[in-house]
Amino acid sequence: xxxxxxxxxxxxxxxxxxxxxxxxxxxxxxxxxxxxxxxxxxxxxxxxxxxxxxxxxxxxxxxxxxxxxxxxxxxxxxxxxxxxxxxxxxxxxxxxxxxxxxxxxxxxxxxxxxxxxxxxxxxxxxxxxxxxxxxxxxxxxxxxxxxxxxxxxxxxxxxxxxxxxxxx
Amino acid sequence: xxxxxxxxxxxxxxxxxxxxxxxxxxxxxxxxxxxxxxxxxxxxxxxxxxxxxxxxxxxxxxxxxxxxxxxxxxxxxxxxxxxxxxxxxxxxxxxxxxxxxxxxxxxxxxxxxxxxxxxxxxxxxxxxxxxxxxxxxxxxxxxxxxxxxxxxxxxxxxxxxxxxxxxxxxxxxxxxxxxxxxxxxxxxxxxxxxxxxxxxxxxxxxxxxxxxxxxxxxxxxxxxxxxxxxxxxxxxxxxxxxxxxxxxxxxxxxxxxxxxxxxxxxxxxxxxxxxxxxxxxxxxxxxxxxxxxxxxxxxxxxxxxxxxxxxxxxxxxxxxxxxxxxxxxxxxxxxxxxxxxxxxxxxxxxxxxxxxxxxxxxxxxxxxxxxxxxxxxxxxxxxxxxxxxxxxxxxxxxxxxxxxxxxxx
Numbered sequence: 001x002x003x004x005x006x007x008x009x010x011x012x013x014x015x016x017x018x019x020x021x022x023x024x025x026x027x028x029x030x031x032x033x034x035x036x037x038x039x040x041x042x043x044x045x046x047x048x049x050x051x052x053x054x055x056x057x058x059x060x061x062x063x064x065x066x067x068x069x070x071x072x073x074x075x076x077x078x079x080x081x082x083x084x085x086x087x088x089x090x091x092x093x094x095x096x097x098x099x100x101x102x103x104x105x106x107x108x109x110x111x112x113x114x115x116x117x118x119x120x121x122x123x124x125x126x127x128x129x130x131x132x133x134x135x136x137x138x139x140x141x142x143x144x145x146x147x148x149x150x151x152x153x154x155x156x157x158x159x160x161x162x163x164x165x166x167x168x
Numbered sequence: 169x170x171x172x173x174x175x176x177x178x179x180x181x182x183x184x185x186x187x188x189x190x191x192x193x194x195x196x197x198x199x200x201x202x203x204x205x206x207x208x209x210x211x212x213x214x215x216x217x218x219x220x221x222x223x224x225x226x227x228x229x230x231x232x233x234x235x236x237x238x239x240x241x242x243x244x245x246x247x248x249x250x251x252x253x254x255x256x257x258x259x260x261x262x263x264x265x266x267x268x269x270x271x272x273x274x275x276x277x278x279x280x281x282x283x284x285x286x287x288x289x290x291x292x293x294x295x296x297x298x299x300x301x302x303x304x305x306x307x308x309x310x311x312x313x314x315x316x317x318x319x320x321x322x323x324x325x326x327x328x329x330x331x332x333x334x335x336x337x338x339x340x341x342x343x344x345x346x347x348x349x350x351x352x353x354x355x356x357x358x359x360x361x362x363x364x365x366x367x368x369x370x371x372x373x374x375x376x377x378x379x380x381x382x383x384x385x386x387x388x389x390x391x392x393x394x395x396x397x398x399x400x401x402x403x404x405x406x407x408x409x410x411x412x413x414x415x416x417x418x419x420x421x422x423x424x425x426x427x428x429x430x431x432x433x434x435x436x437x438x439x440x441x442x443x444x445x446x447x448x449x450x451x452x453x454x455x456x457x458x459x460x461x462x463x464x465x466x467x468x469x470x471x472x473x474x475x476x477x478x479x480x481x482x483x484x485x486x487x488x489x490x491x492x493x494x495x496x497x498x499x500x501x502x503x504x505x506x507x508x509x510x511x512x513x514x515x516x517x518x519x520x521x522x523x524x525x526x527x528x529x530x531x532x533x534x535x536x537x538x539x540x541x542x543x544x545x546x547x548x549x550x551x552x553x554x555x556x557x558x559x560x561x562x563x564x565x566x567x568x569x570x571x572x573x574x575x576x577x
Contacts, residue, residue: 005312012310013302020315022306044307050454064505071326071430074374079288083312088371091313093322093425108426110322112311117374121330140310148498155374163334166479 007133030065065128121152170447177399180209180392186508189283190386195228199280210403218270222253255568256414278388288315333482338463339366349502351548362389382504411446413438433569435472457515459561523574
């Protein structure tokens with residue numbers, strides 16, 4: 001059973017640039033920003049112009065909400081009260097599968113996993129799930145690991161074996 | 169000869185004690201730091217005509233400090249910024265001096281970084297009871313990812329994956345900077361540590377342990393910048409500003425972790441300009457300061473600024489290379505990890521003291537530049553301190569640098 005987050009201790013305040021994104025999560029859609037002129041995608045949506053062509057003619061792209069863990073941290077000391085009962089928990093940067101652009105640009109997002117830190121590893125596939133909060137207008141995205149792959153990289157294992165070869 | 173060679177100098181430095189808590193206002197602390205910097209330089213309030221500061225909406229202003237101390241200013245400005253701002257304010261001061269807007273300029277930082285506004289949103293007593301997420305925080309607070317440790321930890325984890333090095337490389341930095349703090353009577357934490365002490369300390373956020381993290385501190389510190397002509401008349405040997413870069417950013421500067429390489433940081437874009445301006449190469453650098461909000465931020469800047477090749481910093485720092493009397497001494501006051509956290513300004517202050525040959529250590533004659541170089545007896549003055557490279561970090565996407573030279577350079 002994944003550890004719960006006490007969303008009663010968290011208030012999300014959408015603004016003009018982000019209200020459609022939060023409407024998306026309420027409908028269980030994971031959106032990223034997309035430039036209507038050049039097609040570039042980005043996250044978080046608070047940036048109101050395209051980083052590639054500077055256009056402010058921008059819209060949305062509905063992703064499939066699937067990606068790969070690019071990096072992660074394991075929070076053991078809670079800072080946000082909503083997470084006091086959740087520690088230790090894993091926050092991951094996730095590279096989305098369906099946002100890769102022809103020039104190599106990728107879109108990565110961050111999110112908290114449902115999984116234990118012993119399960120987390122760079123390279124593993126994840127997908128988004130949605131959690132209700134006390135505020136009916138706000139639905140929070142969360143991520144879960146969907147499979148195991150050969151060569152996935154876990155921090156504790158790396159430290160225990162004294163490091164390893166370069167992977168980049 | 170570089171473009172800036174010997175035109176402008178840092179002539180005064182001063183700071184309050186590193187406190188937790190201060191039980192004082194940021195205005196009171198700033199007045200103490202500025203007064204001490206003036207006394208250090210041998211300047212009176214009527215000699216100062218420019219004042220700047222940096223802050224994060226957590227501090228007093230130049231106008232308040234000048235009013236308190238009876239300083240009539242020709243120029244004042246307070247900017248938003250944390251790490252990497254001191255070096256930027258020095259660059260800014262050079263422009264003001266060159267253009268004639270002011271003649272003697274104070275730059276200060278004053279913060280109740282522990283008892284007042286803490287980084288990452290914590291309240292003085294601990295976690296945020298009920299968090300309100302707006303602006304940037306909509307996309308990090310909801311996943312419990314707010315503090316610099318949590319955010320830079322993401323780059324650090326990918327760095328370990330990409331390079332194959334372990335957290336023992338982080339430990340080398342913690343050990344070196346703590347050793348220097350053991351030689352600094354002003355430092356908060358002065359008991360030397362070992363690599364094993366680091367490895368045994370508790371987790372804050374993997375891959376960072378407690379001994380990877382800096383000391384939240386209540387403190388104010390100030391420096392004074394003026395022209396060479398003016399500097400020669402003042403109390404201490406001048407310290408010359410030789411070059412730098414200021415608040416330099418990477419491409420794709422969005423805070424979205426979509427950069428091709430998470431740990432490719434802004435120093436990469438700056439160091440050739442700084443070293444070209446200063447007319448130096450890496451082999452000319454006698455010592456460094458390297459922003460240590462975390463051990464990892466020091467490690468990664470050594471690569472970014474060309475002291476070692478990408479991916480090789482873990483190997484580079486092995487065996488105490490960053491310790492005094494070794495190849496490349498770093499953060500000789502103990503830095504943010506062990507002296508106290510000032511958003512970078514104290515590293516510039518320590519570099520000035522070293523270049524003057526007047527590190528305020530346990531040597532009875534330090535104020536006159538008389539040092540024993542006996543580390544057992546508490547001397548932290550470098551024997552050879554002619555050129556220093558100070559590297560500063562705002563976050564992965566923002567960096568500054570300040571190359572300073574002493575009178576012997």
